[in-house]
Amino acid sequence: MTTTDELATFIREVDYETLPDDIVEATKKRLLDSVGIALGAAESETAAAVRETVLQEGRDACSLWATDERASPSGAAMYNTVLTRYLDFMDSFLAPGETPHPSDNVGTVVAVGELVDATGRDLIEATALAYEIQGELAWNAPVRDRGFDHVTHTVITQATAAAALLDLDHEAIRDAIGIAGTAHNALRVTRTGGINEWKGVASGNAARNGTYAALLADNGMEGPKDLFEGQKGWKQIIAGDFEVDLDTSCSRVHDVMTKRYVAETYAQSAVEGIIDLAEEHDIDHEEVTSIDLDTFHGAKLIIGGGEGDRHEVETKAQADHSLPYMLAAALIDRQMLTEQYERARIQSEDVQTLLQTVTVEEDEELTERFEDGEMPAVIDIELEDGTTYHVEKDDFRGHPNTPMDWDELEAKFHPMAATVYGESRREEIIDCIRNLEERHVDDLLALLD
Structure with missing residues (x-):
């Protein structure tokens, strides 16, 4: 039976030092792709609307990418996630009944990473575990046909990534997951009928809510620890019964596709x-x-x-x-x-x-x-x-069957980031992410100001 206890145990067990080299490399590719896409969206009207909104909350804690502005941790998580998501150029996990976008977690990882003064290894670890949980939920607990949007999964993975970076203890992680998964379940109407701009912002909202849930738990707020199995809980109402099989090597990152085109x-x-x-x-x-x-x-x-x-x-x-x-x-x-x-x-x-x-x-x-x-x-x-x-x-270049290499990802990155930065800065960002295990969150954010 999948429980908050199982997820909390998994999060505490994932350790950068035991991640296989190919997982570390694949995770850094996910980070580079996400940052490049985000920079390509930095000048959009939708990003501006979100930026102005999160700045109303406060301007002191965490960086908003491609600006010199700062916002609350949850506000920064929301804004930076909107950037990675808005163009519809983000990565995707391909499951038979659900197609979420694990790159939605990157904005949260970097925002909370800045809050806790994370190392590059911390960022890789939190990103990898979020991808693993997202993939397992998509594969085993699809919610699309039950009327819920895939960011219903994302708010849980956002909370787990934030909880890992905050180094919450076992019970606090359960609280964070319980708060996020109880309070923030999005409806599928986001992507049916007459589609509007919320489609590209819903995951940013999940990032804000998942981050906030972890911060609440960090300050002692108790959440429903029986989120999944409890009466009128997630399994009964949202997804039906399911089991996940979480791998501490976070191998699900290999099952993610990279988009070659700006298209669904x-x-x-x-x-x-x-x-x-x-x-x-x-x-x-x-x-x-x-x-x-x-x-x-x-x-x-x-x-x-x-x-x-x-x-x-x-x-x-x-x-x-x-x-x-x-x-x-x-x-x-x-x-x-x-x-x-x-x-x-x-x-x-x-x-x-x-x-x-x-x-x-x-x-x-x-x-x-x-x-x-x-x-x-x-x-x-x-x-x-x-x-x-x-x-x-049969598939396309960027599908898990034919994944993009570093050169192809750099070729995708440059035209996106060129709307914000010159070539030398872009090369520095690529180098920072490619060697992230030897760098610090501040090194990356100094390049994204």
């Missing part, structure tokens, strides 16, 4: 496939009469029309959760990055016309392949003269 997780193979076709055959979008995508259940449900019409696209929040939009824009532009989500691009006539030709169908065989560890996509493009182009994808 389940769109990655399809976007890569349509760009491949467009480039190989030099397809003129004005000659396209139809784009047909066969995909797996989750993709159809979330971004293909299963939870609301995805052909009505006017905003970024709608565009990055619309397969019709992403396929149309990717075919025309041969790319899917931040510029494809500018309002003028979204509302332009060419992409609005082409997205209406896109159909998305679920294929049971592709769903089985997804559940077996692939991310399949089958695309057919038909032109006015009857010519048809076809491509089938």
